Amino acid sequence: MERAVRDWAAVADAVNRRLRELGLTQKELARRSRVSVATLRKIQKGVAQERSDAILSAVSRALGLPDDHLRAVADGEVGLSSSAAGGPTGDLRSEVADLRRRVEALERSIGSVRDS
Numbered sequence: 001m002e003r004a005v006r007d008w009a010a011v012a013d014a015v016n017r018r019l020r021e022l023g024l025t026q027k028e029l030a031r032r033s034r035v036s037v038a039t040l041r042k043i044q045k046g047v048a049q050e051r052s053d054a055i056l057s058a059v060s061r062a063l064g065l066p067d068d069h070l071r072a073v074a075d076g077e078v079g080l081s082s083s084a085a086g087g088p089t090g091d092l093r094s095e096v097a098d099l100r101r102r103v104e105a106l107e108r109s110i111g112s113v114r115d116s
Contacts, residue, residue, distance in 0.1 A: 006074040011056075012046035014073045018063040019044075023101070033062035064096065 019029060026044070030037045035058055042049060043059065056070040063069075072078040 006048075006050070007076055008043070008048050008074065009046040010076070011070055011074045012044050014070060015040075015059065015063065016044055018065065022063065024063075028101075029059070029062055033058040035059055035062075 019026070024032075026037060026040055029035075030040055033040075035055055039051070039055065040059070043051070053068075053071050056074065057067040060067055060069045060071075069078065
């Protein structure tokens with residue numbers, strides 16, 4: 001069975017919007033998702049290149065979204081207006097992601113103090 005053409009522009013919009021909401025950099029997203037910066041760059045530019053569901057899931061999770069969110073966006077099952085990032089749940093996810101970033105920064109600071 002042949003898969004329908006995926007909407008990579010919609011995926012790019014969703015990823016870029018979520019990065020702005022969370023205040024994350026591409027490099028930080030790469031670290032969290034374990035997806036290369038080069039692949040993320042292509043995703044963010046909407047380059048029409050097939051990507052595995054595993055990559056889309058890893059990026060979704062790193063952005064604090066459900067595992068299948070970006071796959072659903074790519075397949076046209078989730079519109080940008082009904083993004084999982086919106087509403088009270090999205091607000092909580094955004095706050096948790098922000099707290100995670102802060103804790104990671106504190107852990108790095110503590111680690112550098114211990115190392116000196």
